[in-house]
Each structure stands twice: as structure tokens, then as C-alpha cells.
Amino acid sequence: MAFIDLQNDLPGIRGPMIYRPETGTILNELAEILLHDEDNTLSRGDREMIGAYTSYLNDCFFCQNVHGAMAQHYYECDTQFIDSIKKNFLSADISDKLKSLLTIAGSVQKGGRYVTSEQIEKAKSLGATDREIHDTVLIAAAFCMFNRYVDGLNTWAPKDMQVYIDRAPMRAKEGYSQLGLTK
Amino acid sequence: MAFIDLQNDLPGIRGPMIYRPETGTILNELAEILLHDEDNTLSRGDREMIGAYTSYLNDCFFCQNVHGAMAQHYYECDTQFIDSIKKNFLSADISDKLKSLLTIAGSVQKGGRYVTSEQIEKAKSLGATDREIHDTVLIAAAFCMFNRYVDGLNTWAPKDMQVYIDRAPMRAKEGYSQLGLTK
Numbered sequence: 001m002a003f004i005d006l007q008n009d010l011p012g013i014r015g016p017m018i019y020r021p022e023t024g025t026i027l028n029e030l031a032e033i034l035l036h037d038e039d040n041t042l043s044r045g046d047r048e049m050i051g052a053y054t055s056y057l058n059d060c061f062f063c064q065n066v067h068g069a070m071a072q073h074y075y076e077c078d079t080q081f082i083d084s085i086k087k088n089f090l091s092a093d094i095s096d097k098l099k100s101l102l103t104i105a106g107s108v109q110k111g112g113r114y115v116t117s118e119q120i121e122k123a124k125s126l127g128a129t130d131r132e133i134h135d136t137v138l139i140a141a142a143f144c145m146f147n148r149y150v151d152g153l154n155t156w157a158p159k160d161m162q163v164y165i166d167r168a169p170m171r172a173k174e175g176y177s178q179l180g181l182t183k
Numbered sequence: 184m185a186f187i188d189l190q191n192d193l194p195g196i197r198g199p200m201i202y203r204p205e206t207g208t209i210l211n212e213l214a215e216i217l218l219h220d221e222d223n224t225l226s227r228g229d230r231e232m233i234g235a236y237t238s239y240l241n242d243c244f245f246c247q248n249v250h251g252a253m254a255q256h257y258y259e260c261d262t263q264f265i266d267s268i269k270k271n272f273l274s275a276d277i278s279d280k281l282k283s284l285l286t287i288a289g290s291v292q293k294g295g296r297y298v299t300s301e302q303i304e305k306a307k308s309l310g311a312t313d314r315e316i317h318d319t320v321l322i323a324a325a326f327c328m329f330n331r332y333v334d335g336l337n338t339w340a341p342k343d344m345q346v347y348i349d350r351a352p353m354r355a356k357e358g359y360s361q362l363g364l365t366k
Contacts, residue, residue, distance in 0.1 A: 003298070003300065003303040003316065004303075004313035004316050004317055005313055016317060016321075019317065020314070020317055020318075020321075022216050022220075022222075023213065023216055023217065023321060026209060026212050026213045026216065027213070029209050029212075030206065030209045030210070030213070033205050033206055033209065034206065037205075039205075058294060058295070059294070059296060060295065104335075107335070108331050108335045111241060111242070111330075111331065111334070112241070112243065112330055112331040112332070112333060112334025112335040112336075113242060113334050115186070115334075115335045115336075115337070117186065117337075120186040120187075130187035130188055131187075131203070133186065133187050134187055134199060134202065134203055134336065135203075137331070137332060137335040137336055138199075138203075138206060138332055140331070140335070141327075141328040141329075141330075141331035141332045141335060142328050144324075144327045144328055144331055145324040145325050145327055145328035146324075147294075147295055148291050148294065148295040148320070148323070148324035148327055149295070149320060149321055149324045150295060151294070151295025151296050151298075152287075152290070152291045152295040152298045152320040152323070152324060153295075153298075153316075153317065153320055154298070154300075
């Protein structure tokens with residue numbers, strides 16, 4: 001049960017977002033532009049994967065499953081593939097460029113000062129643009145916020161993984177704007 | 184020097200905010216509502232202090248000095264008082280309620296799962312409302328994002344502490360909306 005009375009029984013981040021819609025709207029706008037906006041050379045799948053991986057590192061059950069399911073939807077893969085990236089992306093069947101971006105995301109998760117110039121140069125040498133590096137850092141940083149918001153208030157999350165997978169197509173279609181602000 | 188070409192020489196978070204105004208606008212709106220909005224029973228000084236303390240724990244030089252100077256402005260105190268809170272708030276001359284909220288912020292900085300029901304009950308017993316606890320968690324979580332954004336891109340920050348102190352009154356007057364989006 002959540003630490004405060006959220007006045008609704010919605011799972012995960014949706015509970016506090018409705019409880020405080022003034023900030024909920026802004027957080028959804030941030031998710032929309034970082035993860036769903038079409039004006040981005042990083043695929044939606046890769047952006048969701050960066051968020052899911054950061055959430056995995058932060059041990060946030062709700063976020064890693066919501067966004068893991070989103071990546072799974074965009075990649076058109078199975079859950080096992082997403083898990084293989086979370087657990088050991090260096091051995092996963094993904095591009096070297098995405099591996100370099102996930103390395104940066106992993107450093108951001110520990111703290112901003114953990115990102116090294118070598119990690120950045122590696123990403124650039126594999127074709128990552130400045131804007132893609134910027135977005136990788138901000139997506140990982142944003143999930144360090146979302147994860148703490150979700151777990152710091154002790155919100156609940158559905159245990160059944162299928163729930164997350166079933167919701168992903170609708171979320172992919174609708175995006176994040178206004179999500180959770182209507183019951 | 185920043186890891187990517189930000190196409191401007193502004194310090195701290197202002198550099199990447201101008202580089203990517205689509206997200207910069209949203210981040211400023213979040214800072215505005217969490218730290219500056221008048222519709223809050225937590226004082227502006229206390230909210231800035233929660234941000235400064237979280238930034239101190241994250242070792243983010245730019246953010247801890249910007250927001251430490253803001254708290255100093257609102258509290259009408261000296262830098263030594265702000266430092267005494269950052270370094271050992273339990274011994275500082277602040278209310279027990281603020282101490283309980285800074286305890287929660289300190290847990291959020293480590294990770295959402297570090298917040299305990301005992302910490303929440305303590306805050307409630309000292310008069311903290313649900314909304315105040317919500318905002319404390321979200322402010323601390325948001326600074327875990329801001330700090331990572333600032334340092335993960337290796338932005339530069341003025342070394343002279345007086346720069347931060349001198350800017351605080353203007354920022355207190357103007358708020359955060361649109362900050363950094365005009366050069």
C-alpha cells in the first residue's frame with residue numbers, strides 16, 4: 001500500500017500522477033517527448049529499452065516491466081530477448097551502437113559523474129550523434145526520477161507480466177500525453 | 184568541457200536545456216511547480232533546501248550551489264547555515280518536521296526502496312501532510328534526474344560561489360519557467 005493516501009487505486013506511477021495532476025501532466029509530457037515523439041533518430045524501441053534497462057538497474061518492478069513490454073512491442077520480440085538485454089546487454093543480439101548507449105545509461109544510473117569520456121567517444125565512434133547521446137543521458141536520468149517516485153511512495157504494481165504486455169500496443173498508439181490523468 | 188557540442192557556453196543545466204529546448208521547457212516547468220509555485224504548504228526555502236541537499240548527496244556542484252543559494256535567499260541566512268544543513272541536518276537549527284523530510288529525501292537519493300514506513304510515519308507525526316511527503320519524494324527524485332543530466336553530460340559550472348548567491352534574488356523573483364531558453 002502506498003505510503004500516502006493517493007485517493008485512487010491505480011498502479012505504479014499513475015497513482016501519484018493523478019493524485020498531483022499539476023506534476024503528473026509535466027512528467028507525462030517528458031515521457032512523451034523522450035520516448036514516443038517521432039522527431040528522434042533513436043527508435044522508439046531503443047529509447048524504451050534504455051528506460052527499461054535503467055529501471056532494471058534501479059530494481060523498479062513497475063517501470064522495468066511497463067517499458068520492457070514497450071520495447072518488446074516495438075522490437076516485435078519475446079520477453080526472453082528483453083530479459084537478455086537487461087541482464088547482459090553486451091552478449092545480447094543488439095547493435096554495438098545500442099550497447100555503447102546502454103553503457104552510458106548504466107553509468108548515469110550510478111550517478112552523473114560515472115559517465116566517462118571514453119564511453120562517450122566509443123558511442124560516437126559507433127555512429128551515435130550528439131543528440132542521441134544527449135537523449136540517452138536524459139532518458140536514463142529521467143528514469144532515475146520515475147523509479148524513485150514510484151518506489152519512494154511505495155506504490156503497488158500488477159504481478160502478472162501479461163498485464164504489461166497486453167497494454168503496450170495501446171500505449172504505443174496513444175503515447176504518454178495525458179496518461180493517467182483520467183481514471 | 185561538455186561531452187557533446189551544446190552549441191552554447193551556458194553553465195550547468197542551462198547548456199543542455201538550450202541545446203534541446205523541447206525537453207528544456209518541460210524540465211523548467213517541473214522546477215517551477217515543485218520549487219517556486221505558491222500553491223504549496225512547504226515554504227520555497229524548504230523546497231529549495233530539499234533539492235540542494237539531494238544535490239549535495241549526489242555531489243553535483245552546480246545544482247547544490249544554485250539551490251543552496253536559493254534556500255539561503257529565502258531563509259535570509261548565511262552560507263554557513265546552508266552548509267550546516269547539508270553536512271549534518273540532524274544537528275542543524277531547523278524544525279523537526281524539516282529534518283524528517285530531509286531524512287526521506289536522503290533515502291530517495293539512494294533509491295526509492297530505501298524509504299521506510301517508519302520514516303514516513305515520523306514525518307506524519309511531526310505534522311507533514313500527504314501532499315508535503317509527496318512533494319518531498321518528487322523533489323528529491325527530480326534532483327536525482329537534474330544532477331545526472333548536469334554531470335552525465337559533463338557541463339561546466341562557475342567556481343565562484345558568489346555567482347550563485349548574486350543570481351538567487353532574480354531567480355526567486357522570476358521563477359524557473361522559460362529559464363535558460365533565451366540566451
